[in-house]
Amino acid sequence: MSRAQCPRCMRPQSHCLCELIPQLASRTRVLLLQHPSEVNHALNTARLAALGLTNAQLVVGEVFEDLATLLNPPGYRARLLFPGDDAQLIVADVVGEQDLPLLLVVPDGTWRKARKLLHLNPLLAQLPRVTLPEGAVSRYRLRKAPGPGALSTLEAIVQALEILEPATSFTPLLRSFEALIEGQIEAMGADTYLKNHGHKS
Template identity: 75%
Template sequence: MSRVRCERCLRPENHCLCALIPQLDSRTRVLLLQHPSEVNHALNTARFAALGLANAELRVGEVFEDLPRLLERPGYQAKLLFPADDAQPLQAYTAAPGDLPLLLVVPDGTWRKARKLLYLNPLLAALPRVTLGEGAVSRYRLRKAPEAGALSTVEAIVQALETLEAPASFAALLRPFEALIEGQIRAMGEETFLRNHEKNRPAVPGD
């Protein structure tokens, strides 16, 4: 028999993380487009981000027929957080009259699934792209990053918002993410974790 799940965070009820999810305001609007394969993933960080931000929306699917409506937000400029040769690094908002806040569109899935979302939604692929600054290190200690600077979805959103809306802090969004990781470490045992994960962890300045 399957375990009863919290209807909000989708975690098993005895491991519900809702108490750790903040409710933060942001000038930026975040639109998360989640591939269906991520919905039941143990580390569904896109959902944590959507629940923790008042100005965010999470949509699940492969083809988003209402994408034109989702992108038409008066007072915002839509940009896709996804790498490309012509992607522009995110920068803090200025006080200039024409500097509109972003509608930051964030695909959620493996790199392969995220690219599929772009392929199936040409309007999404046509958006101007932005990227994060270099040097980010993921806190997801249970998985080796596929490449330097690779982050979970919620980590990427936190870094993006803290860049755009400096000096505001959005670190509270990471609380359920970090609690989930700590719970997984406790479940496997500290000794097993240290033996199988920490020995392969690269040195980070300031550790």
């Protein structure tokens, strides 16, 4: 028999995270394009980001038929948050009243799946890219990162928004994320966690 699930955060009712999810406003609009393989993942941080930001949208798929519309909401200029040779380091979005705020487009999936999203959606791959400064430390603790500075989707969004909008704190978004991690560690048991993850910093 399956456990009752919260329809909002998609967690078991006994581990619902909704009380920890803030409602934060941002000038930047966040568009999350989630690979279908991530939807039912226990650590679905993109969903937490979409729930915690009032100016965010989560779309699931591999090929997005309405991508041109998604990437061109009135009053925004789109940038893809993804590394690349031509990616520009993300900086504070110090803009005048005449300048358009950013639409930050964030592919969500493993690196391989995220690259596949770009391959299958040429409009996405053609967007100007921005990337985060090096040296970020993930709080993930449960997935082996492909390299130093690799962050979960939620952490990457928080860091990007903190840079873009330094007058606002977006760290409350991480409360539900940290509770999610603690719950997963508790579920697997301390011995299993230490055996599989304890030696990693």
